[in-house]
Amino acid sequence: SNSGNLAPRALFPVEGLVPDTDYKPILSGAHDKSVMGVLSGDYDMAAVASDVLERLEERGAVDRHALRVLYQSPLFPTSSFAHAHDLDPALAKKLTACFFAFRFPPEMTAAFNGDERFLPLRYDTAWQAVRDVIAAVGALPD
Structure with missing residues (x-):
């Protein structure tokens, strides 16, 4: 988990709370x-x-x-849908149009705080906080 495990390992030490020194991480x-x-x-x-x-x-x-609440991190994206960078452009365009044309039923709209549809985002900006955490804990190579 990013927010339950990796992010605390990356972000807490900056705040003076070091895992395995100041506390023992336990995964619930x-x-x-x-x-x-x-x-x-x-x-x-x-x-x-x-x-x-x-x-x-x-x-x-x-x-x-x-x-x-002792600490609040930057927001992390919870989920998203993506396609491969080398997907046939015509198919990518059709998939994108399908996602953005879809409207959530009322129960989903209520669950998503009034949002009625999927929203576009850019991986390079929306997921930067997650990539920073991963780099800080050395979970994946750059």
Whole structure:
């Protein structure tokens, strides 16, 4: 996980919190399990994706006042769709048109905070924070 594992390893040391020195990283297996582990006292802290925490709050599973946010990272993209750079240009154009013409049904629109459709993004800018984290922890070669 980027936000639950790699990002803390890259971003926390800058804030003075070094993994394996100041704390022992433990993988809970899921962001919601990490939040519940903090609430139950199993963990002192947890790094979780903000959208997961927001969904837990919306469902009434978590009282936000029972938690304290210590650090908030730059936003990371949660997911995206892409095609290969060498895909036949005519097919790429058709796929792109299909995605951007699609409108979400009402239940999806509500789940996506009112967004009704897919939005275009550029890999080089939208995913820069993720690439910076990966480079900082040495997870992948440049």
